[in-house]
Amino acid sequence: MYAWLRNVIRAISTLASGMYVTLWYFVQTYRRRTFTSHFAYPENPIPIRPRYRGFHRFDLTACIGCDKCARACPVDCIYIEKEKAVAPAKGFIVTGFAIDYTKCMFCSLCVDPCPADCLYMGSNHDISCYTRDGCIVDFAKLPLTVAWGQDTLNPTAIHESKKVSLPVWTKSGSSTNKT
Ligand code: SF4
Ligand code: SF4
Known part of the structure; x- marks a missing residue:
């Protein structure tokens, strides 16, 4: 009972x-309250946490094309194209460094193995596009300030990069610089 x-x-x-x-x-x-009563987005950026993992920042000038980031990626969404540098230069010329953001899950596992510290998670969270092709970002074809990691990734820069067929910059001594 x-x-x-x-x-x-x-x-x-x-x-x-x-x-x-x-x-x-x-x-x-x-x-x-509603979202818009907290934030005036997109006029003012939304505050983010210091360790927020947004779209990548990548420094094309420092990348040595070692493929470690691509091998660490669990969904295989980093595609690196490179050519052997012409002597007396050593190493590789990175002619393509694309990330497919339709697959990327922002896990940051590609960042830690990078020996050159040229790839890290940025703070940008908004890359609107109308096609799937717009979600595939080739960092080697972006305008220089974005490709070098000085500016954040933005839809306008990505759109412009789709018109470029060559890498925007290659290491001096191995090939001619392009802008
Ligand atoms: S954040 Fe994760 S899923 Fe995205 S490219 Fe890096 S390793 Fe791959
Ligand atoms: S791990 Fe770093 S240096 Fe190596 S290919 Fe990736 S971004 Fe470039």
Whole structure:
């Protein structure tokens, strides 16, 4: 009898605590203000946390084309194209460094193995595009300030990069600089 009563009380208290959580969130939806009452987006940027993982920043000048980032990527969405540098220069010329943002999950696993510290997660979270092709960003074809990691990635720069067939810059001594 006592065991039965204890089970009934426990069932009622469990149900009540579950319903309390549901009701609490139900009330919050009426107390919470709209998104636009907090932020004037897109006129003003939305504040982000210091360790936010947004679209990458990449420094084409420092990349040595070692492929470590591409090998570390769990979804294989980094595509590197490179050519052997002409002597006396050593190493590789990176002619393409594309990331497919339809596949990228912003895990940051590509950042840590980079020996040249030229790839890291940026703070930008908005790259709107109308086609899937717009989500494939070739950092070697971006305008110099973006390709060198000085400016953040933006839809205009990505759009312009689609018109470029050659890398925007190659290391001096191995080939002619292009702008
Ligand atoms: S953030 Fe993750 S998924 Fe995206 S490119 Fe880097 S390793 Fe790949
Ligand atoms: S790990 Fe770094 S240096 Fe190597 S290819 Fe990737 S971005 Fe370039």
